[in-house]
Amino acid sequence: MFGSELVDAIDGQARVHPDRVAFCNSEGERITYVELRDQSNALACWLADADHVAPDVPVVLFGHKSPYMLTCILACAKSGHPYAPVDTVYPADRVARIVEQVGNTLLIDTTATDAGKAAAVAAPRVSLDNLREICAQTVTQDAIEALPGTGRDRTFYILFTSGSTGDPKGVEITGECVDEFSRWMMSDYVFEEDGVRTWFNRTPYSFDVSITDLVCGTTRGDTTFALEAEADASLAKTFEALADCDATDWVSTPSFVEQCLADVAYDASLMPRLKRMLLAGETLRPATVREVKRRFPGIHVYNGYGPTESTDLVTLCEITDEMLENDLALPIGYAKTGSDLVVLDPETLEQKPDGEPGELFVAGNTVARGYYGRSDLTQAAFGVCPEPLAQGRRSYRTGDEVTREANGLYYFHGRLDLQIKLHGYRIELGDIESTLVSTPLVHMACVLPVVRDGSIHHLTAFVVPTEAATERGLKLTRQIKSLVRGMLPSYMIPRTFRYLDEMPLNTNGKADRKALSALVDV
Amino acid sequence: MADIRQQIIDLVADITDEPDVANEPDLDLFEEEILDSMAAIELLVAIKDEFGVSIAPTELERSEMNTLNKIVARVSERL
Numbered sequence: 001m002f003g004s005e006l007v008d009a010i011d012g013q014a015r016v017h018p019d020r021v022a023f024c025n026s027e028g029e030r031i032t033y034v035e036l037r038d039q040s041n042a043l044a045c046w047l048a049d050a051d052h053v054a055p056d057v058p059v060v061l062f063g064h065k066s067p068y069m070l071t072c073i074l075a076c077a078k079s080g081h082p083y084a085p086v087d088t089v090y091p092a093d094r095v096a097r098i099v100e101q102v103g104n105t106l107l108i109d110t111t112a113t114d115a116g117k118a119a120a121v122a123a124p125r126v127s128l129d130n131l132r133e134i135c136a137q138t139v140t141q142d143a144i145e146a147l148p149g150t151g152r153d154r155t156f157y158i159l160f161t162s163g164s165t166g167d168p169k170g171v172e173i174t175g176e177c178v179d180e181f182s183r184w185m186m187s188d189y190v191f192e193e194d195g196v197r198t199w200f201n202r203t204p205y206s207f208d209v210s211i212t213d214l215v216c217g218t219t220r221g222d223t224t225f226a227l228e229a230e231a232d233a234s235l236a237k238t239f240e241a242l243a244d245c246d247a248t249d250w251v252s253t254p255s256f257v258e259q260c261l262a263d264v265a266y267d268a269s270l271m272p273r274l275k276r277m278l279l280a281g282e283t284l285r286p287a288t289v290r291e292v293k294r295r296f297p298g299i300h301v302y303n304g305y306g307p308t309e310s311t312d313l314v315t316l317c318e319i320t321d322e323m324l325e326n327d328l329a330l331p332i333g334y335a336k337t338g339s340d341l342v343v344l345d346p347e348t349l350e351q352k353p354d355g356e357p358g359e360l361f362v363a364g365n366t367v368a369r370g371y372y373g374r375s376d377l378t379q380a381a382f383g384v385c386p387e388p389l390a391q392g393r394r395s396y397r398t399g400d401e402v403t404r405e406a407n408g409l410y411y412f413h414g415r416l417d418l419q420i421k422l423h424g425y426r427i428e429l430g431d432i433e434s435t436l437v438s439t440p441l442v443h444m445a446c447v448l449p450v451v452r453d454g455s456i457h458h459l460t461a462f463v464v465p466t467e468a469a470t471e472r473g474l475k476l477t478r479q480i481k482s483l484v485r486g487m488l489p490s491y492m493i494p495r496t497f498r499y500l501d502e503m504p505l506n507t508n509g510k511a512d513r514k515a516l517s518a519l520v521d522v
Numbered sequence: 523m524a525d526i527r528q529q530i531i532d533l534v535a536d537i538t539d540e541p542d543v544a545n546e547p548d549l550d551l552f553e554e555e556i557l558d559s560m561a562a563i564e565l566l567v568a569i570k571d572e573f574g575v576s577i578a579p580t581e582l583e584r585s586e587m588n589t590l591n592k593i594v595a596r597v598s599e600r601l
Contacts, residue, residue, distance in 0.1 A: 233559070233584060234583055234584065235559070235579045235580045236580040236581070236583065238580075239580050255560060258560075258563075259559060259560060259563055259579075262563040262566065262567065262579050263578050263579045263580050264578065265578065265580060423560065450539065458539065458561070460539060473542045474540065474542035474543070474545065474546060474549075477540075477542075478549075478554060481554060481555060490555055490558075493555050495538065495539060495540070495555060495556060495558070495561075496538065496539040496540050496556075
């Protein structure tokens with residue numbers, strides 16, 4: 001009735017299992033399906049009032065793992081507003097820039113503690129106290145039925161990701177993308193079986209892996225358990241939460257699993273019901289899967305891959321024992337139903353035969369509309385794939401180098417540009433570099449990933465300091481880090497800095513990354 | 523003791539890629555983004571390999587091993 005299969009499915013659960021917990025977190029907050037329906041209806045009616053926010057414009061949702069995030073997501077869809085989730089890990093400056101890009105429309109703040117960051121924005125703000133009051137209001141059936149809802153052609157969410165020039169860019173995902181992604185996941189991953197499942201969620205709603213949790217965890221009336229940031233900082237608290245949540249299904253990055261595996265207590269006795277693990281967001285190492293299978297006998301481990309610009313995942317497969325025996329690198333999966341994955345020569349745009357590496361282009365029913373308010377960026381990345389290969393459908397140029405094998409499995413090799421994934425976080429190196437040179441201490445900067453054991457270990461920055469920088473070494477590093485801390489989330493701050501008198505340049509007059517990476521490998 | 527200290531300095535410098543940590547033994551390594559949760563676990567693995575001292579990641583809170591001096595103390599008391 002709201003024009004979204006996902007939203008209607010979640011509301012449907014409120015009729016069938018009203019008192020079942022839809023979402024809970026390690027702080028003990030929880031929401032049932034009927035509460036989720038009623039609260040989101042109340043908030044949607046408030047949002048549908050043009051005195052509160054103009055119709056159709058995006059609404060920024062600021063928060064982390066509060067059940068209110070889920071309420072707000074549904075309310076936005078029901079009232080016809082795209083939502084733009086912004087996580088509390090972002091510093092105030094980045095929050096303000098995203099809110100400004102969205103048009104300073106309205107910000108809903110679901111946090112009690114991080115009010116400072118969200119309070120600085122120019123947009124009107126709904127505080128947690130206001131939000132509680134609005135959600136508790138009783139609304140009439142007539143008002144609910146009059147809600148505009150969303151639709152397949154409308155923007156469902158706008159997810160901001162690192163942009164190469166230092167400004168985050170907002171990926172616009174439509175209702176069609178969400179529903180088609182949802183259908184695929186429900187048929188190819190979430191198989192029908194008896195019993196309520198509990199989904200362990202570690203990713204905040206502002207990162208696209210979370211759409212997988214949202215879709216899988218709620219469509220069938222399951223329970224999602226989210227790990228709060230406080231527990232995240234302490235592995236002891238994380239393990240307590242893992243034991244308490246008793247999850248059957250796990251979704252995270254490989255790095256988080258590796259972190260847990262470092263403790264012998266992470267095994268089937270800690271999480272006896274754990275049956276499935278879906279890993280995505282970065283390279284999955286065979287050793288990680290072998291160890292998971294040893295600790296959790298009988299577990300099914302899946303590897304997935306996809307860009308934010310095509311709704312989280314476009315490939316998926318179970319990692320079999322055969323793959324672990326034969327392969328040095330694990331496949332990222334088979335192509336999603338409804339998507340055409342095309343491997344092309346990045347220069348000539350000619351199709352590459354199976355077994356040969358090339359750039360991956362994705363076409364099909366989960367490709368984003370583009371970048372919000374940035375037709376220049378949209379034109380460069382969308383619709384580039386030659387029409388016949390894209391079957392006349394919208395396509396996205398990923399910048400990822402992959403190979404398709406004759407058996408239909410895809411393998412990921414790396415990036416063709418300066419975008420990287422560090423522990424699952426998508427980062428444009430240019431974003432960090434332009435932030436560094438915006439400080440008075442840095443004249444020139446070049447940031448490089450340091451690779452160990454086949455995956456990105458940390459970032460290092462080569463810096464030519466300005467005359468204002470009187471210190472060198474760790475002292476200067478600390479000064480620069482303290483300056484950028486207010487501008488970049490912590491995962492984007494390079495761990496180490498090296499200082500140069502001059503930046504080595506290539507023939508184009510740009511920083512010579514090859515020469516610098518030779519210094520990193522020593 | 524001096525030996526253990528130097529060995530630990532070398533381990534931390536190697537894992538964090540930051541040789542200058544030796545000069546700032548009371549610097550909060552997490553706050554300065556020199557150590558993160560992944561690097562902290564690598565350090566515990568390296569300590570086990572080097573000293574045979576096994577510290578489970580769930581055993582210690584960040585505040586108990588956030589400086590070079592504290593890391594030296596935690597290893598020394600277990601040797």
